[in-house]
Amino acid sequence: MVVVIPTVGNPDLGVLLMQLQQQREKPRIVYIADNSANGEGLRIARRYHFDTTIPFVIQRNVGPIHKSWNTGIKFAKEDDVVILNDDCLVSWDFIDTFSAYAKSGGAMMYCPDNAGFPPVTKVRPGYDWYSKTELSYRLLGEQEYILPPSITGWCMVIPHDTIKRVGMFDESFKLYFGDKDYEARMFKKGGQVAFIKGLNVQHFGSSSTLKQPASKVQNSYKHDEAFFKKKYNLK
Numbered sequence: 001m002v003v004v005i006p007t008v009g010n011p012d013l014g015v016l017l018m019q020l021q022q023q024r025e026k027p028r029i030v031y032i033a034d035n036s037a038n039g040e041g042l043r044i045a046r047r048y049h050f051d052t053t054i055p056f057v058i059q060r061n062v063g064p065i066h067k068s069w070n071t072g073i074k075f076a077k078e079d080d081v082v083i084l085n086d087d088c089l090v091s092w093d094f095i096d097t098f099s100a101y102a103k104s105g106g107a108m109m110y111c112p113d114n115a116g117f118p119p120v121t122k123v124r125p126g127y128d129w130y131s132k133t134e135l136s137y138r139l140l141g142e143q144e145y146i147l148p149p150s151i152t153g154w155c156m157v158i159p160h161d162t163i164k165r166v167g168m169f170d171e172s173f174k175l176y177f178g179d180k181d182y183e184a185r186m187f188k189k190g191g192q193v194a195f196i197k198g199l200n201v202q203h204f205g206s207s208s209t210l211k212q213p214a215s216k217v218q219n220s221y222k223h224d225e226a227f228f229k230k231k232y233n234l235k
Contacts, residue, residue, distance in 0.1 A: 001099050001157075002079045004072030006033040006065055007086040009040025010207045014048045016088055019129075021051040025096035027082075031075050032058045033068035041086075066169040066178040073168060078160055085154035087207035089123065091131050097199050102159045107139060108166070108191030109183075110157040112201035119205030126200060133198040141192040143184065146234065147225070151193055153179030154203045165189055175209075175220035177228040184232065 003020060007013050013032075020027055034041030042058050049056050057075065062068045073081050080102040084090075101110045115124065144150045156179070166185050169178045186193065209217055229235070 001027055001095060001102070002072070002076035002081050003027045003030045003095075004033070004069060004076070004081055004083045005030065005086050006035060006062070006068035006072075007041040007044075008212075009034070009036030009038070009044070010086045011044065012088075012204060012207055013041065013044050013086040016084065016086060016090070017045065017048045017056075019090050019092075020095070021049075021054055022092065023090075023095045024093050025099065026051070026054050027095050028079060029055050029057060029076075031072045032056065033062035033071060034058050034060050035062060035064075035068065064171070064174055066171045066173055069178070070168045070171065073158070073163060076160075080157065080159045081163070083153075083156045083158065085203060085207075087204040088155060089127060089202035091200055092129055093131060094199065094201070097135065097196070098157045101137075101194060101196065102157050105159075105161070106192075107194035108159070108162040108186045108189070109151060109193045111152040111193060111195050112155055112199060113138065113195035113197040114200055114202075116152050116154050116203035117205050119207075121204075124202055127202045128200055131199055135196060135198040137194045137196050139192045139194055141190075142187055147177075147180070147228070149177075149180035149183050151179055151183050152201075152203070154205075155201050162186070162191070166191070172227060173224045175217065176224040178224075181228060181231070 045058050062071050170181050
């Protein structure tokens, strides 16, 4: 499994990289799309890379979030992919648990079944490095909401077979709704999303977004919402 992490130099990235290198089963490669203005993502990756059996591949100035996701997916080639925001915390069995689910063929995408929003300034209650609850899952095969996605765009495990069937992310979206669009396309193919319970993945929320000017973020949201509504003929 290849881990794909876009970043704009968020210092939380260092914690995530440490956790990924201490997994019970190691990721094959960690791909980092460093879109920081000053190469901060590259600096963080070099500083916290201690397990040389796990290659870190860092590419500078890849582009907006959906292009970064797509570039990481292309880099992974035939492998399954996990897309993570740079402000996530995972548990020690994250890779092997999600790898097993991805290879099971039971769904087109796998996500954690825990809250990722609203943004928080400290670790959410209930986080645990060593999972103490038994795993279970729920399946979703249709849209729950008109606009917000049900899938967790900050943590998505995508089997290679899904990528072959559904394709890449739509890079016409600037910042938002690319995950919602992908969700809609999966459901159109008759696929399901599995939400895994008992494997807590923490998301601080909006850490990277807050590094951008508020006006730019607002304009991106307006553009993406309008584009999504037009694409799916929504009012």
